[in-house]
Amino acid sequence: MQELLTALEFVPGSPFQLGLETLLHAAFLGIDLNPLGNRLIAHLAQFPEDAVRYMDLSFVLQIGGNESMAATLQREALRLQRHFLLPTAAGEPALRLLAIMAPGNFMANTPLEFLVSRGDIALEALYVMPGEPLPEQLPPHDVLFVAVGESASTRDLLADLCAAVGHWKAPLLNHPMHSLCLARDTVSVILNDAQAIQLPLTARLSRRELEQLAGGEPERDFLADAAWPLIARPLDSHAGKGLERLDDRAALQAYLARHEGVPEFYLSSFVDYRSGDGLFRKYRIVLIEGVPYLCHMAISSHWMIHYLNADMTERPERRAEEARVMLDFENGFARRHRQAFAELHQAFPLDYFGIDCAETADGSLLVFEVDTGMIVHAMDPVDMFPYKHAAMRKVFDAFQRMVRKAAGSAHA
Incomplete structure (x- = not known):
């Protein structure tokens, strides 16, 4: 907790953002972000050209639910600059990962901070704007990741990026051509003939x-x-x-x-996917180079499940079940649905993406959503969720191995 509180103390003049991961983690643990917001406001009154702190304040307001003001502050930050540094590397970075991002809330782009935090990968963000020419030259980097998520507001931008990435020379992860296929209606058509997947x-x-x-x-x-x-x-x-x-x-x-x-x-x-005991189970899984990794399983009596409304903190028996599923994921869930995961990777050959899904009574994988912007994290308290951190370490390690492999391919 003290480490997190220290991370919330911004240094005037520092080029590093506080970062979405730090701010969301603080809010997740119940830390009041209003004092930080007030300090940022006071700082910006004195230093109105500090784009980094405008971006920090924008995230604070997004987390607090003030999306309109958050968007206004983000526009001001992006008016001042487009290139931002994130505090992900714990020491001297081994390589630089440059994320191409679009303006929007924290679900508009792949939340890479959670995947590379406290490692040796320096994450930088370059924002590109819909309707504006894309830059011919990019900031120095070792690997490029197109983090822009699919939405009605970004489709033209993703199409422009499809042409641009061919001129940018560094190794590329998540080609925008494949992200263009992730609209909900498009996903349902693409997967309609999949043998092991159910998706209305x-x-x-x-x-x-x-x-x-x-x-x-x-x-x-x-x-x-x-x-x-x-x-x-x-x-x-x-x-x-x-x-x-x-x-x-x-x-x-x-x-x-x-x-x-x-x-x-x-x-x-609507598909009724409740299990034999009358409860609904929803899984969040990411595929990294086609390999599935379980990030959480929420269990609820209601069909519309989110992890925070599933009473997992109040139900030790549900946490115990999630722990068993996570521990046995590779030999259990992943093996049962290996054909479905192969069909997903074939349909969407992205280096990294996530799905929310469930199991139907007949054993099919019921897919709710395919997206590159799902937040996966290790923010849960270790004393209550001791099993989660090992499972999420597998996710983070796999992602970072992929980035290092991509960086190595440039020098092969």
Whole structure:
């Protein structure tokens, strides 16, 4: 805890951000970030050209839920500069990993800090802006990682990056061409014929189309495999924001009324994936060079699971089950679903990406989402989750080996 509190003390004039990992970890442990925010505000009143502290304050406000002001401060930071240094290397770095990032909240880009923190890899971020020319020259680096996540606001940028990366000479991880395939509706089409994967089709629909469906138009005019209940969510929403199960047209009408002003949505059929004991189990898994690694398993009585709402801290028996699954993941879950993981890697040949998934009663892998922006971490208290840190160390080690291998290929 003291180490974390020390990390929250920024040094005026330092080129290093405090970093998303440090700030989220502090918030995760219940540390009040308001005093830090006030210190940053006072500092910026005296030094209004300090882009690094604008970015820090933006993250503090994002974590606190003030997304509008956070976006304003991030725009100011990016007006002042585009290249930022993250405090990931514990000592003298062995190599430099440059992440190409887009403006947005902390789910807009691959959260690389968590994957390379406290190692010997220096992480730097270069922000590129939608609608602006991409730089011809990049800051010095050993490996380039395109961290820009897929969204409606970044598709044109990802397309531009597809052309640009061919001119940038350093080894490349996560080619943007493959990230362009990660929209929810696109993923559902690509995986529709996978033998070992279950994933209902997802349709991207306008508000007007959902109003027509709510008004009585046949559901299969909008979604080929539609069957009530359906699931709706606003376009580009994450972490369950706006995600609801709709049992009938009346529920859809009420949903649209609650989300007035939202222009587009994703719609898919609901799959009841509860286990024999009546509980739902959701797994977050990352694939690194095609190899799956389990990051957490949440168990809940509700179908819409997030780790923080699954009562894992209150249920020792659920933690014990998660520990067993993590310990036996390679010989258990990963072996049972090896065909599904092979199909995922073949469909999305990214060096690194994550999935949220479950197991169905018939033994299929039910995929909820494929994304490069999922946060995976080792922030859980060791006394309550002693098994997690070893499992996450495997993730971090595998990622860092991949980066080192990529850097080595440039000198082979």
